[in-house]
Amino acid sequence: MGSYETLRVALAIAAKDLLVEQRTKTAFFSSLVFAILVLTILYFARDATAVSDLDLAPGALWVTFTFAGMLGLNRAFLLERENRAVDGLRLSPATPTGIFLGKVLGNLVFVGVVELVSLPLFILFYDVPIWRQLGLLLLVIFLATTGFVAVGTLFSAIVVRTRFSEVMLPVLLLPFLFPPIVAAVQLTRRIVALRPFDELTGWLSMLAAFVVIFFFLSLLLFEAILEE
Amino acid sequence: MRSARRGTVITGLALLGLTGVYIRALVYTPMERLQGLAQKIFYVHAPAAWAALLAFAVTGLFSLLYLITRDRKFDLVASSSAEVGVAFSLVMLTTGPLWGKPVWGTWWTWDARLTSTLFIFLLFVGYLVLRGAFNDFEIRARFSAVLGVMALVLVPFIHVTVYWFRTLHPEPVLLKPDRPSLPGVMLTTLLISIGVFTALYVGFMMQRHALTVLRDIRDEETVDANA
Amino acid sequence: MTHADPSLTLHGVFRRFGYRWVVRDVSLDVAHGEAVLLVGGNGAGKTTLLRVVSGLLKASKGRVERQGAVGMVAHHTMMYDALTARENLRFFGRLHGRSDRTRIDALLDRMGLLHVGDERIGTFSRGMLQRLAIARALLPEPRVLLLDEPLTGLDDSASRTVVEVLAELKRGGAGMMIASHQLVELVGSADRVGYMVGGRMAALEPCGDAGQVVQRYRELADRG
Numbered sequence: 097m098g099s100y101e102t103l104r105v106a107l108a109i110a111a112k113d114l115l116v117e118q119r120t121k122t123a124f125f126s127s128l129v130f131a132i133l134v135l136t137i138l139y140f141a142r143d144a145t146a147v148s149d150l151d152l153a154p155g156a157l158w159v160t161f162t163f164a165g166m167l168g169l170n171r172a173f174l175l176e177r178e179n180r181a182v183d184g185l186r187l188s189p190a191t192p193t194g195i196f197l198g199k200v201l202g203n204l205v206f207v208g209v210v211e212l213v214s215l216p217l218f219i220l221f222y223d224v225p226i227w228r229q230l231g232l233l234l235l236v237i238f239l240a241t242t243g244f245v246a247v248g249t250l251f252s253a254i255v256v257r258t259r260f261s262e263v264m265l266p267v268l269l270l271p272f273l274f275p276p277i278v279a280a281v282q283l284t285r286r287i288v289a290l291r292p293f294d295e296l297t298g299w300l301s302m303l304a305a306f307v308v309i310f311f312f313l314s315l316l317l318f319e320a321i322l323e324e
Numbered sequence: 325m326r327s328a329r330r331g332t333v334i335t336g337l338a339l340l341g342l343t344g345v346y347i348r349a350l351v352y353t354p355m356e357r358l359q360g361l362a363q364k365i366f367y368v369h370a371p372a373a374w375a376a377l378l379a380f381a382v383t384g385l386f387s388l389l390y391l392i393t394r395d396r397k398f399d400l401v402a403s404s405s406a407e408v409g410v411a412f413s414l415v416m417l418t419t420g421p422l423w424g425k426p427v428w429g430t431w432w433t434w435d436a437r438l439t440s441t442l443f444i445f446l447l448f449v450g451y452l453v454l455r456g457a458f459n460d461f462e463i464r465a466r467f468s469a470v471l472g473v474m475a476l477v478l479v480p481f482i483h484v485t486v487y488w489f490r491t492l493h494p495e496p497v498l499l500k501p502d503r504p505s506l507p508g509v510m511l512t513t514l515l516i517s518i519g520v521f522t523a524l525y526v527g528f529m530m531q532r533h534a535l536t537v538l539r540d541i542r543d544e545e546t547v548d549a550n551a
Numbered sequence: 552m553t554h555a556d557p558s559l560t561l562h563g564v565f566r567r568f569g570y571r572w573v574v575r576d577v578s579l580d581v582a583h584g585e586a587v588l589l590v591g592g593n594g595a596g597k598t599t600l601l602r603v604v605s606g607l608l609k610a611s612k613g614r615v616e617r618q619g620a621v622g623m624v625a626h627h628t629m630m631y632d633a634l635t636a637r638e639n640l641r642f643f644g645r646l647h648g649r650s651d652r653t654r655i656d657a658l659l660d661r662m663g664l665l666h667v668g669d670e671r672i673g674t675f676s677r678g679m680l681q682r683l684a685i686a687r688a689l690l691p692e693p694r695v696l697l698l699d700e701p702l703t704g705l706d707d708s709a710s711r712t713v714v715e716v717l718a719e720l721k722r723g724g725a726g727m728m729i730a731s732h733q734l735v736e737l738v739g740s741a742d743r744v745g746y747m748v749g750g751r752m753a754a755l756e757p758c759g760d761a762g763q764v765v766q767r768y769r770e771l772a773d774r775g
Binding site: 101104105108109112115116119120175178179180181183184185186187188189190323324 | 602605606607608609621623625627628629630631632633634638642643645646647648671687691
């Protein structure tokens with residue numbers, strides 16, 4: 097199976113996942129409503145005289161993205177497990193690489209859309225002067241989300257085989273989100289404070305290293321999860 | 325089983341050694357001028373952290389070996405090491421605050437090594453919880469090995485993350501490029517204690533591993549008897 | 552019995568789950584255009600054997616050689632409830648590199664599902680799902696067809712459709728393994744019967760009528 101074939105399979109799987117999602121919409125709207133609720137609760141869960149909106153905003157943003165994203169990831173392999181559709185995938189010429197990339201792509205679009213819809217609300221709620229720095233913030237969001245989704249896709253394939261998958265996923269996944277989330281919060285803090293770019297490079301390279309390493313590690317290990 | 329008995333002997337000797345370390349620490353090693361008696365905890369705290377880290381590395385490396393060879397004996401080593409590692413990381417996590425309160429004036433600090441050990445502990449527990457979720461030993465071995473390898477790569481990232489975030493912990497006292505900053509007598513006590521904790525780890529591991537193997541044989545025989 | 556050019560060959564296949572050996576030392580080959588019926592009680596290892604033959608499960612020992620694409624029908628539909636019949640076939644067709652509309656329509660038509668092609672399969676009856684699962688299995692033009700209880704939940708006319716399709720595929724040269732309890736309907740399609748007892752292939756013999764097969768199975772099962 098060549099790289100073109102792998103890409104074709106990945107696109108087919110991602111398109112299928114998004115079509116299913118578009119049909120049911122439950123996961124999308126639950127994640128979105130959840131995100132808005134978390135943003136709101138975090139806003140009020142502080143002493144407004146001691147902690148300013150801007151101090152709170154970066155942490156609030158990433159806690160929200162993390163938990164809303166995890167809601168979406170939980171169902172990523174439930175779909176394949178339901179009628180053993182995953183057997184249908186495995187009987188086809190699709191390689192584990194193609195299947196993994198497809199699932200990651202589908203999840204990335206899903207989590208990405210939830211993030212992009214809640215981002216304006218975040219800017220509005222927390223009154224963050226971000227418009228000029230938006231490109232930089234989107235880059236950070238893209239990087240952290242890619243790392244998060246790659247590891248999350250692998251773990252979602254693991255926990256779907258257990259009985260309490262919705263509890264198991266956060267327990268296994270959150271330690272792995274610690275480095276990218278801390279990096280993303282630090283970066284977001286500097287971006288909203290309009291700090292010069294060279295104050296970003298350290299965390300940015302750490303984040304990028306994490307994403308590259310864990311993306312390929314998850315890709316390699318996925319094959320061991322898929323076999324039976 | 326012979327290795328179980330040998331493990332018991334090693335554990336026994338190591339426990340005797342631990343008593344020796346404490347007699348040495350309390351009686352023969354001078355009192356640290358600023359930290360006072362609390363500093364004596366250090367002779368358990370640091371070696372326990374070392375043993376937890378060792379256990380973690382063994383789990384990760386044997387997970388990788390399992391994924392490459394699919395030989396069950398590697399899985400049994402990895403899982404035994406994880407269980408032993410939980411014990412050591414708990415010792416490290418409880419002695420840390422006991423020492424931190426009188427010395428730093430706070431029970432807990434988010435310093436790089438303490439936080440990394442907390443994560444090692446959490447990863448170990450997650451690993452063991454995941455193992456408990458599967459009945460089929462082949463799936464259990466394969467899935468937990470994937471987690472073991474992922475965790476091994478993760479911990480350096482966590483360490484760097486916290487280190488960059490901030491660090492309050494005293495500088496590494498042992499492996500400083502120029503020369504160790506710990507006075508000679510204290511250093512000797514610490515090194516002996518590290519040796520003792522390594523022996524303790526090995527002793528625990530041999531017993532835990534022997535238990536795993538025996539359990540395995542029993543389960544296999546039960547199934548054969550029912551077949 | 553050996554064939555010069557079998558569509559499927561099993562060499563001493565074993566499979567264990569945990570500590571339990573579910574399939575033990577099964578060897579056979581299936582010629583092109585031949586159908587082997589697997590008969591055995593619950594837990595005899597039929598489903599596991601078919602899953603090993605399909606490649607979904609790894610053999611713990613031994614190996615399987617398959618000539619050409621494999622089509623499989625199992626207890627689960629292996630499809631997505633939220634999608635329509637046509638969307639499901641198009642998706643799996645894409646994975647196999649064959650998603651042209653005419654072919655999918657022909658498959659739907661053959662299984663009598665053309666009129667519900669644009670309905671979500673979550674609303675389908677068991678019989679419709681089973682027929683759709685067969686259509687999915689036929690997507691890659693399989694040379695090897697593995698059917699686990701293909702007639703479960705099908706009424707008389709649907710069963711006949713399936714039996715007809717199987718006969719057609721046999722004539723086309725596909726090798727088949729069919730696990731089923733519905734002997735009366737299927738003995739006509741089978742050339743040989745494999746009797747599974749306790750994970751082993753207790754006997755592999757030419758297929759008689761349903762009464763003879765049941766008789767022979769009881770003999771073998773009693774012998775243990």
